[in-house]
Amino acid sequence: MNRHDEPVIDVSHVSVRYPDGHLGIQDVSLSLPGASVCALIGPNGSGKSTLCRTILGFTRPTSGKARLLGMAVRQAQKRNLVAYVPQAEEVDWQFPVSVWDVVMMGRQGQMNWLRIPSENDRRLVKAAMARLEIEDLARRQIGMLSGGQKKRVFLARSLAQGSRILVLDEPFTGVDAHTEQSIMSLIRDLRDEGVTVLIVTHALSSVPQYCDHVAMVSRKLVAFGPVATTFTQPHLATTFGDVMADTVLSDTERGVCDRSSAWSLS
Numbered sequence: 573m574n575r576h577d578e579p580v581i582d583v584s585h586v587s588v589r590y591p592d593g594h595l596g597i598q599d600v601s602l603s604l605p606g607a608s609v610c611a612l613i614g615p616n617g618s619g620k621s622t623l624c625r626t627i628l629g630f631t632r633p634t635s636g637k638a639r640l641l642g643m644a645v646r647q648a649q650k651r652n653l654v655a656y657v658p659q660a661e662e663v664d665w666q667f668p669v670s671v672w673d674v675v676m677m678g679r680q681g682q683m684n685w686l687r688i689p690s691e692n693d694r695r696l697v698k699a700a701m702a703r704l705e706i707e708d709l710a711r712r713q714i715g716m717l718s719g720g721q722k723k724r725v726f727l728a729r730s731l732a733q734g735s736r737i738l739v740l741d742e743p744f745t746g747v748d749a750h751t752e753q754s755i756m757s758l759i760r761d762l763r764d765e766g767v768t769v770l771i772v773t774h775a776l777s778s779v780p781q782y783c784d785h786v787a788m789v790s791r792k793l794v795a796f797g798p799v800a801t802t803f804t805q806p807h808l809a810t811t812f813g814d815v816m817a818d819t820v821l822s823d824t825e826r827g828v829c830d831r832s833s834a835w836s837l838s
């Protein structure tokens with residue numbers, strides 16, 4: 573396991589160019605410490621998902637490398653150290669599986685080759701569903717759920733996995749204010765339990781309230797660091813333009829959390 577002084581997510585000079593020639597990200601480096609919540613923000617097409625997919629091992633960097641808990645991404649994945657809550661569009665909601673089955677998928681990497689859930693697997697799945705308040709949905713087909721319920725199911729799956737790193741791609745899209753609050757409170761609890769959380773979000777004025785670190789991207793890394801010193805007008809203006817930076821900062825100062833500017837960007 574990693575030494576205490578080692579970053580949990582360590583991205584070093586990563587560039588991704590897709591096979592059709594499109595540049596995803598260019599020369600991005602950041603080191604995220606353990607037990608922290610980091611927002612990954614930037615306009616549409618700025619490379620947020622590309623960076624996440626590289627950290628998750630779904631996309632191979634053209635150059636540079638990512639390491640998780642001091643090991644190669646693939647090795648961390650094999651050890652079930654990374655969990656992922658995808659964007660709704662990435663999921664096939666017609667796939668005929670129940671909520672229980674989806675949450676149990678979080679245990680698959682730790683089952684034996686027969687893939688028969690143990691008593692411990694069932695206990696962890698039940699506990700994850702209870703924590704997300706979705707026990708009563710256990711037998712429902714996933715396609716029949718609301719947007720907020722779907723998010724809760726995938727969060728429960730990642731809880732059942734019990735990983736040290738959690739990556740969430742736009743967890744607040746399509747959820748109501750109550751679900752947004754409960755997702756954030758769960759994320760902070762997980763952080764306090766030692767989990768490192770990376771959140772791709774367009775909910776910009778929520779960032780100072782909920783996150784410890786922020787990474788701003790515009791193909792290249794514009795800025796990365798503690799929210800207090802990094803979520804500033806100059807960095808926001810470089811990433812999103814002056815008007816958006818001023819709107820976000822005035823919303824943040826007034827404590828407006830943030831449905832309007834979130835939706836106008838997404």
Ligand SMILES: Nc1ncnc2c1ncn2[C@@H]1O[C@H](COP(=O)(O)OP(=O)(O)OP(=O)(O)O)[C@@H](O)[C@H]1O
Binds near residue numbers: 595619620
């Ligand atoms: N599979 C792909 N093939 C080719 N180009 C891609 C692919 N995926 C992303 N891109 C390109 O890479 C760039 C970064 O895209 P990415 O999806 O990482 O941005 P994003 O910040 O997550 O955007 P959004 O906020 O719209 O989700 C864009 O120009 C996009 O068109």
